[in-house]
Amino acid sequence: MAQQRLVSWNVNGLRAVLKKDPSFMEVFDACAADVFALQETKCQAGQVDLDLPGYHQVWSAAVRKGYSGTAVFSREEPRQTIHEIGCPFADDEGRVCALEFEKFWFVDVYTPNSKDGLKRLDERQVWDASYRDFLVGLAQDKPVVTCGDFNVAHEEIDLARPALNHFNPGFSDEERAGMTALLEAGFTDSFRYLYPDRSEAYSWWSYRMRARERNVGWRIDYFLVSDALAPHITGASILSDVYGSDHCPVELVLDL
Numbered sequence: 001m002a003q004q005r006l007v008s009w010n011v012n013g014l015r016a017v018l019k020k021d022p023s024f025m026e027v028f029d030a031c032a033a034d035v036f037a038l039q040e041t042k043c044q045a046g047q048v049d050l051d052l053p054g055y056h057q058v059w060s061a062a063v064r065k066g067y068s069g070t071a072v073f074s075r076e077e078p079r080q081t082i083h084e085i086g087c088p089f090a091d092d093e094g095r096v097c098a099l100e101f102e103k104f105w106f107v108d109v110y111t112p113n114s115k116d117g118l119k120r121l122d123e124r125q126v127w128d129a130s131y132r133d134f135l136v137g138l139a140q141d142k143p144v145v146t147c148g149d150f151n152v153a154h155e156e157i158d159l160a161r162p163a164l165n166h167f168n169p170g171f172s173d174e175e176r177a178g179m180t181a182l183l184e185a186g187f188t189d190s191f192r193y194l195y196p197d198r199s200e201a202y203s204w205w206s207y208r209m210r211a212r213e214r215n216v217g218w219r220i221d222y223f224l225v226s227d228a229l230a231p232h233i234t235g236a237s238i239l240s241d242v243y244g245s246d247h248c249p250v251e252l253v254l255d256l
Contacts, residue, residue: 001255003234007033008108008147008221010204010247014041014048014071020244027242028052031249034075037097037108039149041069060094069094070108070148076101085134087127096131098138103256104229105138109148114169121174124151128178136185143226144187145254149204149247150222154179154189157199158219170220188230190223190252191238203238204247212246223252232256 009027011017017024028036036055041048044061055073060083062068078099084091090112097108109131114124138144152175156162165171183189195201202217211217223236235253242248 004035004254004256005031005033005235006035006037006106006145006147006223006252006254007031007239007249008037008039008223008251009242009249010039010110010149010221010245012040012042012245012247014038014043014069017244018048022242022244024244025050027244027249028073031239031251033251035106036073037106037147038071039069039108039110041071041094042066043069058097058099060097062094063092067093068110070097070110072097072099072106072108074099074101074106078106085130087130089123090127096134098134100142104142104226105144107135107138107144107146109146109150111149111151113151114172114175116169118167118169118172121169121172125174125178128175128182132178132182132185135182135187139186139226143229145223145225145229145252146187147221147223147250147252149220150179151220152176152179153218153220157197158202160200160202160216160218170218182224186227187224188227188233190225190230190233190236191219191250193230193233194236201238202240203250207246221247221250223250225252225254229254229256 059071082098153159203221205212205217237251239249
């Protein structure tokens with residue numbers, strides 16, 4: 001068996017994180033991942049030139065400048081890549097990088113936020129259904145690993161203040177049901193697979209009210225795997241000591 005170390009990080013602006021301490025490159029080098037996925041890169045093609053010897057780079061940029069965007073850096077060369085899931089209002093927002101590898105599909109996603117007042121909830125529900133159908137389709141070919149910012153805390157254990165956020169974006173009944181439906185379609189939440197009862201484990205904190213210092217956070221960054229891969233999960237971590245963004249990286253280790 002070969003070990004695969006996979007990392008996902010919403011950097012909330014890659015160009016900014018490249019200049020922070022620690023810089024993106026320091027974090028990238030320290031992780032030594034086989035696959036490193038980014039969300040919310042907020043850059044267009046050619047705006048960032050990363051020197052990553054030994055890695056293949058796949059980027060998805062939004063048509064709108066300085067918005068959204070995903071990227072995946074992998075040691076293995078992908079056999080093919082996909083950047084759209086058939087969701088008309090969001091396919092031009094650079095929200096997906098899907099890469100086919102020898103043993104699995106790897107899909108990096110930045111899920112649309114429902115916005116204050118749940119103004120984008122209807123679109124979000126269309127996205128959730130489209131994304132679920134997309135993954136199920138890929139899984140007919142080979143197992144799937146999907147990671148990224150899913151913009152939902154699935155259960156009450158996944159955020160610090162569930163009672164205060166029941167009708168807020170990221171914890172509405174509809175968004176939580178969307179995640180439930182995705183898992184029921186044949187996917188496993190890797191972190192909960194290993195740590196079903198671990199609380200106060202968060203990947204995003206508001207910049208307000210010293211939320212990160214107080215660990216008043218949300219777990220909205222995930223690694224999900226096809227159920228067939230669940231027995232191969234040997235590590236799932238939230239790297240909360242890594243700063244530079246309002247999110248921290250999350251990690252998955254598979255023995256394949």
